[in-house]
Amino acid sequence: MMLDPRLYREEPGRVRRMLEARRSGFDLDALVRADRLMRDRSSAVDGARRRRNEAGKTIARHKGRGGEAERLLGEMRGMAGRLEEAEKRRSAAEAECMALARTIPNMLHESVPDGPDGASNVIVRSWGEPRPAEGARDHVSIAVGRGLVDLEGAARAAGARFYYLKGGLVRLSQALVSHALDLLEGRGYEPVQPPYLINRRSMEGAVIAEDLEGAIYGVEGEDLYLIGTSEHAVAAMRADSIMDGKKLPARYAGVSPCFRKEAGAHGDQKGIFRVHQFDKVEQFVFSRPEESWAEHERMLGIAEEFYRSLGIPYRVALLSSGDTGSVAAKTYDIEAWMPGQGAYREVVSCSNCLDFQSRRLMVRFRDSTDAATSYAHTLNSTVVATTRAMVAIMENFQEDDGRVRVPDALRDRAGADYV
Numbered sequence: 001m002m003l004d005p006r007l008y009r010e011e012p013g014r015v016r017r018m019l020e021a022r023r024s025g026f027d028l029d030a031l032v033r034a035d036r037l038m039r040d041r042s043s044a045v046d047g048a049r050r051r052r053n054e055a056g057k058t059i060a061r062h063k064g065r066g067g068e069a070e071r072l073l074g075e076m077r078g079m080a081g082r083l084e085e086a087e088k089r090r091s092a093a094e095a096e097c098m099a100l101a102r103t104i105p106n107m108l109h110e111s112v113p114d115g116p117d118g119a120s121n122v123i124v125r126s127w128g129e130p131r132p133a134e135g136a137r138d139h140v141s142i143a144v145g146r147g148l149v150d151l152e153g154a155a156r157a158a159g160a161r162f163y164y165l166k167g168g169l170v171r172l173s174q175a176l177v178s179h180a181l182d183l184l185e186g187r188g189y190e191p192v193q194p195p196y197l198i199n200r201r202s203m204e205g206a207v208i209a210e211d212l213e214g215a216i217y218g219v220e221g222e223d224l225y226l227i228g229t230s231e232h233a234v235a236a237m238r239a240d241s242i243m244d245g246k247k248l249p250a251r252y253a254g255v256s257p258c259f260r261k262e263a264g265a266h267g268d269q270k271g272i273f274r275v276h277q278f279d280k281v282e283q284f285v286f287s288r289p290e291e292s293w294a295e296h297e298r299m300l301g302i303a304e305e306f307y308r309s310l311g312i313p314y315r316v317a318l319l320s321s322g323d324t325g326s327v328a329a330k331t332y333d334i335e336a337w338m339p340g341q342g343a344y345r346e347v348v349s350c351s352n353c354l355d356f357q358s359r360r361l362m363v364r365f366r367d368s369t370d371a372a373t374s375y376a377h378t379l380n381s382t383v384v385a386t387t388r389a390m391v392a393i394m395e396n397f398q399e400d401d402g403r404v405r406v407p408d409a410l411r412d413r414a415g416a417d418y419v
Contacts, residue, residue, distance in 0.1 A: 002101055002360050008032055018107050021321035023116050026104050034097040041090040048083040103208055105326040106356040109293075112330050115320030122320070124332070127304065128313025131339040131396055138340030139394040140271040143169065146402060148419060149272060161262060161276045163387075168419030172393070172406065173279065173386045175413035177255060180281035180306060180383040184253035187302055189283065191253045194233030197224040202236035205361035208326045217259050230254025231380040234284040238363045243286060243376060245367040249295055254282040258385070271391065273345065278387040285379045286363065289355065292377035296352040299381040300332050303348045306383050310407040312392045313337040315344055329354045336388070340395035347388045350381035 008015045008031060019026050113122050143149035150164035165173060181191055203212055203225045217226040227233050234254045243250065258280050272278075283302065287295045300316070307314050319331045334348035355375035358364070364373040397405040403418040411417055 002356055003104055003107065004355070004359070005035065005101075007107065008104075009035065015104075015107070019105070021108060021112075021114055022105055022324070022326075023322045024105055027100075028104075031097070031100040031104060034093065034100050038090070038093040038097040041086065041093045045083070045086045045090050048086045052080065052083055102204065102360070103210060105208070106329050106354060108321055108324065109330040109352070111318070112324060113318060113320045116322040117320065118323045120320035121317045121323055121333070124316040124318050126313070126315040127308060128311070128337070130313045130337040133339045133342035136339035136342075136395060137398060138271070139273070139338075139391040142340070142394045142398055142402070142404060143272070146404075146419075151270070158276075161274065163272050163275060165272075168406075168414065168416055169390060171414045171416065172390060172410065172419055175406075175410040176384050176386050176389050177279060177281055178413050179309070179410055181253055181255060183302065183306055183309070184251075184281070184283065184383060187251075189251040189253040191255060192230070192234055192237070192284075193255055194227070194230050194237065196233075196256060196259075197226055198233050198236055199223045200225065202239065202361070203227075203232055205239060206232040206235045206327070206357055211326060215261050217261060226259035227256060228260045229258050229280060229380075230256040230282045231284055234282075235357050235361060235363075235378055238286060238376075239361040241363060242373055243363070243365040245288065245365040245371075245374075248286060248288050248365060248376065249291060250286040252284045253383075254280075254284050256280065256282075272387040273391050275387055278385055280385045281383045283350075283379075283381040283383055286358075286365075286376045287379060288365070289374065289377050292352055292354065292379060295377075296330065296332075296350065296379055299379060300334075300350045303334055303350055303381050303383055307334060307336065307347070309409045310389070310393065311409075312389075312396055312407075314347070325351065327351070327353050327356055329356070334382075336392040338392060338395045340398075345388070345391075347385065347392060348382040351379065353378045353380070 008028065012028065012032060016028055019028060113120060144151065148165070148167055148169040150166060154162040154164050185191065197219065200223055203216060207216070216228050219225065231254065233256070234252050257277060259277055262274055262276060283299050285295055285299065304316065314334050314336045317333045317335055319333060324331050328351035331349060331351040333346045335344035336347045338345050354377050357378045358375040363376050365376050366373045393407060394404050397407065399405060405418055406414050406416060
């Protein structure tokens with residue numbers, strides 16, 4: 001199960017309110033019926049087993065009594081057939097219930113504002129002085145004009161939403177990754193470079209199946225999927241394991257390329273802001289339940305620190321119920337100011353997923369070998385998605401002569417003051 005089953009068994013009204021807040025079409029009544037049928041059939045199997053076991057004991061007592069033992073053996077063979085049929089019926093009910101349970105979204109935190117979409121998001125705070133949009137060029141004209149990005153060549157080689165980075169932008173991209181890793185290691189994160197392809201079970205541990213099909217690339221003929229973020233692979237790293245509770249939180253800095261279909265994405269058709277492939281450094285944390293909300297705020301603070309170090313103005317938005325992803329209980333976005341577009345655009349997503357992913361992946365913890373296990377909470381947050389950060393840098397630090405000034409924090413790593 002993905003939600004704690006007690007929620008829809010004992011508090012269906014609470015779950016229904018969550019679905020209404022999310023504007024979700026999930027059929028809770030169907031899940032409740034399937035869950036009840038599964039439990040009824042499990043009880044039937046348990047009852048059939050008890051009767052078979054009792055019959056076995058009776059046969060043992062009648063051993064050597066001729067006809068009576070034969071009669072009882074005949075009855076037991078009939079019980080075995082009925083038990084087998086009951087087990088098949090239970091398995092079918094379990095499969096139906098699990099298929100529904102894997103698609104119900106996560107519960108929402110009480111602080112999430114109600115609203116149908118991004119227009120209902122709440123701005124929590126802002127930082128920095130936005131550069132005036134008037135006269136500012138967008139990143140496409142800057143990057144193409146200076147030969148830093150080749151979009152036409154990438155379209156011929158791979159199709160829309162791909163790109164070639166060139167010249168100083170390559171070094172800038174690598175500098176962003178290095179700077180993010182330095183920041184996270186200094187905050188107690190262990191760097192992890194995960195597999196870039198994982199199997200379906202691992203992928204469905206991190207995302208809901210319908211989201212997977214619409215956003216993730218699969219490898220034809222193989223049980224492998226390209227990761228959309230290192231979150232997917234790092235979450236699966238602890239699947240089917242019991243962690244040492246005394247060592248939580250376990251904080252990881254995932255660094256990897258990310259591959260996304262971006263199917264149906266509106267706007268953003270040009271440039272490198274919304275693309276099929278990019279590099280990213282991601283915070284991922286396994287936490288004790290009682291510590292996860294404090295950890296969520298800590299992760300957001302680290303992501304903000306990164307953008308302040310670059311000098312890029314931003315604002316923090318708390319996503320509304322209708323705009324919060326299915327797996328998350330609460331999400332903050334950091335939106336960087338893009339003067340060339342005259343708008344704030346998302347560069348960071350920071351979410352607490354509670355035990356939703358851990359239940360799917362069976363990630364548990366305990367404080368001692370004789371203690372009961374509990375499900376860990378999982379949290380994730382972007383530190384930097386390189387293409388989006390470079391868009392923000394190009395638009396915020398463009399010079400009148402066409403060059404782009406490299407933020408002070410990146411100059412040594414980028415090997416230049418300008419690109």
